[in-house]
Amino acid sequence: xxxxxxxxSPDRREFLKRVGFAGLGTTLGGPAIAFAQSAAPKPGTxxxxxxxxxxxxxxxxxxxxxDAAKALAQxxxxxxxxxxxxxxxxxxxxxxxxxxxxxxxxxxxxLANGDEPDFTFKP
Numbered sequence: 001x002x003x004x005x006x007x008x009s010p011d012r013r014e015f016l017k018r019v020g021f022a023g024l025g026t027t028l029g030g031p032a033i034a035f036a037q038s039a040a041p042k043p044g045t046x047x048x049x050x051x052x053x054x055x056x057x058x059x060x061x062x063x064x065x066x067d068a069a070k071a072l073a074q075x076x077x078x079x080x081x082x083x084x085x086x087x088x089x090x091x092x093x094x095x096x097x098x099x100x101x102x103x104x105x106x107x108x109x110x111l112a113n114g115d116e117p118d119f120t121f122k123p
Contacts, residue, residue: 069097
């Protein structure tokens with residue numbers, strides 16, 4: 001019968017590394033998705049045909065990102081700027097701005113002390 005080595009638990013430093021990477025993954029998940037979606041196509045990949053937009057009315061110009069989003073994007077640029085181009089940094093800045101505005105919308109929602117959650121817990 002084959003003997004299997006006993007699993008070893010990670011030492012304190014390895015554990016803290018893993019916890020740090022897990023936290024970093026949840027923090028940078030949205031920008032990582034934006035980075036993956038805006039990646040340049042591989043060479044040799046045919047470009048899609050241009051669509052006829054003569055019948056489409058132009059949409060309103062998007063708002064500029066807030067100062068807080070620009071400041072946070074600057075931190076991302078300092079740390080990861082070597083890996084991101086201008087379009088990807090623009091996408092990251094827009095994602096940060098959307099998250100900030102979502103947080104502001106949540107803060108505006110007023111709840112009374114008697115308001116209950118949307119579900120009822122039944123053990």
